[in-house]
Amino acid sequence: MADLYPLAGRKRHPSDLVVPVGGLRLGGPGGLVVIAGPCAVEGEAAFLRTARALKAAGAHMLRGGAFKPRTSPYSYQGLGRAGLRILAAARRETGLPVVSEVLDPREVDAVARVADVLQVGARNMQNYPLLRELGRAGKPVLLKRGLSATMEEWLLSAEHVLASGNGQVILCERGQRLIGEPERCGLDAGAIPLARRLCRLPVFVDPSHAARSRDLVAPLARAAAAAGAQGLMIEVHERPSAALSDGRQALSLLQFRGLMAELSRLMAALGTGLAQPQI
Ligand code: PEP
Numbered sequence: 001m002a003d004l005y006p007l008a009g010r011k012r013h014p015s016d017l018v019v020p021v022g023g024l025r026l027g028g029p030g031g032l033v034v035i036a037g038p039c040a041v042e043g044e045a046a047f048l049r050t051a052r053a054l055k056a057a058g059a060h061m062l063r064g065g066a067f068k069p070r071t072s073p074y075s076y077q078g079l080g081r082a083g084l085r086i087l088a089a090a091r092r093e094t095g096l097p098v099v100s101e102v103l104d105p106r107e108v109d110a111v112a113r114v115a116d117v118l119q120v121g122a123r124n125m126q127n128y129p130l131l132r133e134l135g136r137a138g139k140p141v142l143l144k145r146g147l148s149a150t151m152e153e154w155l156l157s158a159e160h161v162l163a164s165g166n167g168q169v170i171l172c173e174r175g176q177r178l179i180g181e182p183e184r185c186g187l188d189a190g191a192i193p194l195a196r197r198l199c200r201l202p203v204f205v206d207p208s209h210a211a212r213s214r215d216l217v218a219p220l221a222r223a224a225a226a227a228g229a230q231g232l233m234i235e236v237h238e239r240p241s242a243a244l245s246d247g248r249q250a251l252s253l254l255q256f257r258g259l260m261a262e263l264s265r266l267m268a269a270l271g272t273g274l275a276q277p278q279i
């Protein structure tokens with residue numbers, strides 16, 4: 001059979017890819033990596049407060065969109081470059097690596113100057129000019145799975161980045177569109193072990209965009225970790241009801257602290273544990 005994924009697959013390189021990010025090791029046998037933060041960067045003071053609280057709660061990396069892909073052009077679109085400056089300040093102050101989305105091939109360099117990991121959103125999974133540009137970014141790429149993308153389409157998109165010269169790709173399942181169910185996405189738990197069998201890339205899960213509702217986030221996070229996810233990305237907001245985007249799925253800081261405690265117990269029971277937090 002043809003080798004569909006010569007770079008992502010395990011035929012030529014059987015061992016897991018480990019992506020080093022600021023002292024953490026994403027993928028491989030290490031502990032579960034937890035990325036946390038608001039959907040969007042909304043302002044400096046709030047983001048810095050949240051970043052400090054997340055670090056204290058044990059988060060390994062921060063997330064926050066400066067450029068937001070919104071279904072409606074009338075929804076909050078993010079702070080753009082001003083948001084990148086806020087991410088840089090949070091990174092400096094906490095020492096935590098940052099992941100942020102890049103929407104446009106023309107903005108890859110600007111986002112790559114600040115972010116430790118560049119996120120490709122679900123809607124852009126098959127934006128091939130963007131994927132090719134990310135091949136030259138010099139920073140790891142977190143590739144979300146499209147809302148209805150097959151495993152083959154997802155892995156071939158990863159292959160585009162790898163073939164363009166960037167060997168550091170992390171996959172992220174974020175829930176699939178459900179027939180007759182507009183209120184949430186279906187987390188494809190089976191995709192986690194399957195992606196890990198078919199390819200060597202780290203497999204992360206974003207339970208927040210699958211859940212679309214905060215009470216479902218923790219159970220989906222536990223399910224993903226139990227199914228073999230090597231990292232989770234979770235939306236957290238200091239005041240979820242006031243969030244400018246995705247507030248209904250954002251955990252409060254208190255809820256996030258509770259989830260970290262649960263994940264710590266779960267991962268210990270599974271024999272791995274959480275990744276060692278950054279000093
Ligand atoms: C996000 O992470 O805020 C986001 C927009 O995710 P997705 O592309 O998976 O919808």
Ligand code: MN
Nearest residue numbers: 039235245246
């Ligand atoms: Mn979001």
